[in-house]
Amino acid sequence: MAITYEFIKTCKQTGARLGKVHTPHGSFDTPAFMPVGTLATVKTMSPEELQEMNANIILSNTYHLWLRPGEDIIEEAGGLHKFMNWDGAILTDSGGFQVFSLSDLRQIEEEGVHFRNHISGEKLFLSPEKAMHIQNALGSDIMMAFDECPPYPAEYDYMKKSVERTSRWAERCLTAHKKPDKQGLFGIVQGGEYEELRRQSAEDLTSLDFPGYAIGGLSVGEPKDVMNRVLEFTTPMLPENKPRYLMGVGSPDSLIDGSIRGVDMFDCVLPTRIARNGTCMTSNGRLVVRNAKFARDFRPIDEKCDCYTCRNYSSAYIRHLVKNNETFGFRLTTYHNLYFLLKLMEHVRQAIREDRLGDFREEFFEQYGFNKPNAKNF
Numbered sequence: 001m002a003i004t005y006e007f008i009k010t011c012k013q014t015g016a017r018l019g020k021v022h023t024p025h026g027s028f029d030t031p032a033f034m035p036v037g038t039l040a041t042v043k044t045m046s047p048e049e050l051q052e053m054n055a056n057i058i059l060s061n062t063y064h065l066w067l068r069p070g071e072d073i074i075e076e077a078g079g080l081h082k083f084m085n086w087d088g089a090i091l092t093d094s095g096g097f098q099v100f101s102l103s104d105l106r107q108i109e110e111e112g113v114h115f116r117n118h119i120s121g122e123k124l125f126l127s128p129e130k131a132m133h134i135q136n137a138l139g140s141d142i143m144m145a146f147d148e149c150p151p152y153p154a155e156y157d158y159m160k161k162s163v164e165r166t167s168r169w170a171e172r173c174l175t176a177h178k179k180p181d182k183q184g185l186f187g188i189v190q191g192g193e194y195e196e197l198r199r200q201s202a203e204d205l206t207s208l209d210f211p212g213y214a215i216g217g218l219s220v221g222e223p224k225d226v227m228n229r230v231l232e233f234t235t236p237m238l239p240e241n242k243p244r245y246l247m248g249v250g251s252p253d254s255l256i257d258g259s260i261r262g263v264d265m266f267d268c269v270l271p272t273r274i275a276r277n278g279t280c281m282t283s284n285g286r287l288v289v290r291n292a293k294f295a296r297d298f299r300p301i302d303e304k305c306d307c308y309t310c311r312n313y314s315s316a317y318i319r320h321l322v323k324n325n326e327t328f329g330f331r332l333t334t335y336h337n338l339y340f341l342l343k344l345m346e347h348v349r350q351a352i353r354e355d356r357l358g359d360f361r362e363e364f365f366e367q368y369g370f371n372k373p374n375a376k377n378f
């Protein structure tokens, strides 16, 4: 099997899991955060820099690569790893989420989804078979099943129909997947905030025996307590010997709270996207380096951080670059934010090892400012 999960231990204080996922392109420790490289690049970072900060797996987007440059070109280049010169593991999504979030002209049928290209307006069609064909051509280590991701909130009846269709699509994905020995295909549990539907979805998918399972349909606008509640009842429905991936979640508080609820893998554009606005995650909370108060601040953006950015550059310098749209400024903030989250996950794993993730959460939330009233999300 292409993907296997090695369970190491559970944190006695919280129930979080420590483990390892083995892929054809190396292993990574879990719980893990995966940086997002939408168009076969984690924006502004080189693969060497990602390796340096211990990112062992990154995510790339099927929908975007299908449109540009096209999966045939990537296949001709020898696959996505070779095309982008990345030796580590790669996870690709199915394209479903982008079809549902980027395109407003779409029509969902049993066969698949008709929609318009968000760039050119051209008519396109994506189905379980097509999503498998593209991901097989890309050659990612972990592929995702094509699912429907309904918006939040969605009516129970709609969600039930959607969950049933997603299960039928998952079965078609398994049949269409041509390289199960080289690429692992994960199923995606949907069902919104409804426990009964999450159970139905989890039972349908686990009966198909995927090498891993994702929890989809969260972080789509619901309050954090809803997300935590859904995770609490959903993760126990999933097999213990397979990795669990919470899609689209990457704020520091949610990474910790998701780990506590038994999640092993996360991804999010948040750290890289906010970096390009000059916003940084630091051990003292969110920092907007553009602010005038940093004009003469010659300290690093995070004095507790030992990343390349913080070891070498001051807030004042980074502010100057970012305010003038200098590419190097965005490289520095991106490097720091990714390093910060990857380091956070190292701390989370260490805390699980020592059975003190609950204490770590308290300390981190206090220091970061999540315990303050009206605390920002990140």
Ligand SMILES: [Zn+2]
Pocket: 302, 305, 306, 307, 308, 309, 310, 311, 336, 339
């Ligand atoms: Zn730093």
